[in-house]
Amino acid sequence: MLDDFLWRAALGGFGVALAAGPLGCFVVWRRMAYFGASVAHTALLGVALGLLLAIDLTVGILLTCISFAAAIVLLQRKTALASDTLLGILAHASLAIGIVALSFMEGVRVDLMGYLFGDVLAVSRTDLLWIFIGGGLCIGILIVIWRPLLAITVHEELARAEGIPVLAIQLTFTLLLAIVIAVSMKIVGALLIISLLIIPAATARPFAQSPESMAVFAGLIGVLSVAAGLFASVTWDTPSGPSIVVASSVLFAASLLARRSVR
Amino acid sequence: MAEGRSPLIDARDIVLEYDGRRVLDGVDLSIARREIVTLIGPNGSGKTSLARVLLGLAEPQRGRIERAPGLSTGYLPQRLNIDKTLPLKVRRFLALAGRTSRAKIDDALDAVAARHLADLHVASLSGGELQRTLLARALLRAPDLLVLDEPTQGVDVSGQVEFYELIGRLRDRFDCGVLMISHDLHLVMAATDRVICLNHHVCCSGAPESVRQHPEYLALFGAEAAGRLAVYAHHHDHDHDLAGDVVDTSHHHH
Incomplete structure (x- = not known):
């Protein structure tokens, strides 16, 4: 059981879960689930871009996600377009363009399934480094912007009236989201990453009395999901990314039952 | 005037x-x-x-x-749309005003006769209670x-x-x-x-x-x-x- 690849998988998964939990709480509170999913969909375009420019794929994904997220935030302030329509168009266009672009690249074999659904058992040392530097950076910055971000989440105009630089904080949060999504690609993939953000947060809600405790619980529940998912994946030879998401969904269902029996 | x-x-x-x-x-x-x-x-x-x-x-x-x-300036907005998934008690909500202390928050709550609301969740407040809470938040800024x-x-x-x-x-x-x-x-x-x-x-x-x-x-x-x-x-x-x-x-x- 102490195989090297399994340890890397577990460490990578735990790292991602610990960063995704607290960020995921804000995604839930700010009702940004669709925004997060859209950013994740552009990651495949990042893979294509990375191969095209012959740069590190994680860097390609990171750049694409950050540009996309920032563009959306700025576009939403300027245009009257319904934001879910805008997101739907841009996200699926870039996902499709990414896949088409990859199909054109001769002699390059890309594990499409791996990028869409994650390939946690192929996590390399470089991936781990990305996860821990990226994830650690996200948590650190999130702690710094915690109070203003929470104030904006509760009431944007009130926060603005109290002198909080709303746009800067929003863009910073969006940047953190893009980083977490980019470094999480190996673990659960572009199509499932949003579930690692929102399911642990939703699961933590009934047990939390404050925003901070909900964030910590969400991180821990994410770790538990990764552990259970990996165990299932190794035991029954199921795909690891989807197994982690199934495990977190089971925990969420259990939290609903627990809440019912408590109250 | x-x-x-x-x-x-x-x-x-x-x-x-x-x-x-x-x-x-x-x-x-x-x-x-x-x-x-x-x-x-x-x-x-x-x-x-x-x-x-x-x-x-x-x-x-x-x-x-x-x-x-x-x-x-202290601003009291029309309404507050806190997502139900955000667990936020009145005291914590007031602390979001920044540069504040427990004593100042207590004073602001006393000024609007709402000290008893301090440990309630904001989402559970009635219209009148929410109004007092928002007023306390505005007072925390010692507004002119x-x-x-x-x-x-x-x-x-x-x-x-x-x-x-x-x-x-x-x-x-x-x-x-x-x-x-x-x-x-x-x-x-x-x-x-x-x-x-x-x-x-x-x-x-x-x-x-x-x-x-x-x-x-x-x-x-x-x-x-x-x-x-x-x-x-x-x-x-x-x-x-x-x-x-x-x-x-x-x-x-x-």
Whole structure:
């Protein structure tokens, strides 16, 4: 059981879960689930871009996600377009363009399934480094912007009236989201990453009395999901990314039952 | 009105446009310390826009705003839409104002007689309790000027009367000016020094009683809703009509 690849998988998964939990709480509170999913969909375009420019794929994904997220935030302030329509168009266009672009690249074999659904058992040392530097950076910055971000989440105009630089904080949060999504690609993939953000947060809600405790619980529940998912994946030879998401969904269902029996 | 003293805030010839629509057209407004000014007008007449300009939340295309040096403003928004998934107690909500302490929060809660709400979740508060909580948050900034945007929406009539009395007491205690946006001239009259009737421009202004009889005021509200005029004709003794009117206007807002 102490195989090297399994340890890397577990460490990578735990790292991602610990960063995704607290960020995921804000995604839930700010009702940004669709925004997060859209950013994740552009990651495949990042893979294509990375191969095209012959740069590190994680860097390609990171750049694409950050540009996309920032563009959306700025576009939403300027245009009257319904934001879910805008997101739907841009996200699926870039996902499709990414896949088409990859199909054109001769002699390059890309594990499409791996990028869409994650390939946690192929996590390399470089991936781990990305996860821990990226994830650690996200948590650190999130702690710094915690109070203003929470104030904006509760009431944007009130926060603005109290002198909080709303746009800067929003863009910073969006940047953190893009980083977490980019470094999480190996673990659960572009199509499932949003579930690692929102399911642990939703699961933590009934047990939390404050925003901070909900964030910590969400991180821990994410770790538990990764552990259970990996165990299932190794035991029954199921795909690891989807197994982690199934495990977190089971925990969420259990939290609903627990809440019912408590109250 | 406080003649001879420089105003807290003085806005001249304010023009604000959204998508080519002129929301504010040459509005003048000045508020002195200890003065309670009530802004009334039909829905969509630019009341909230004017408040946002004064708070620095919107940049007017034209006009000039002078603020007293070091002016601190407290803002009480119309409503709070906290997602149900966000566990937030009143005390924590107040701490979001920043640069505050437990003692200051307790003081602010005491000032609005809401200390007992400190450990309740914000999502579980009634309309009146939420209003007091928002007021406490505004007080935490030790405001020279309080800006309240339709503070009594969804609060019953006795609660509204109580709230306006509270505002009057806070004005005396904190020595601040108050700008209150209201859809309901009836109840604010007792506490208000000056009423400004707005419909993109200032239609009329003055003491509450004089505004109430001003032809432009009557024309404006007569045209907007005959029912509302009828309520005013009934004077003070018909709480049911008034409550009905409050529910009615809140429909227009959605």
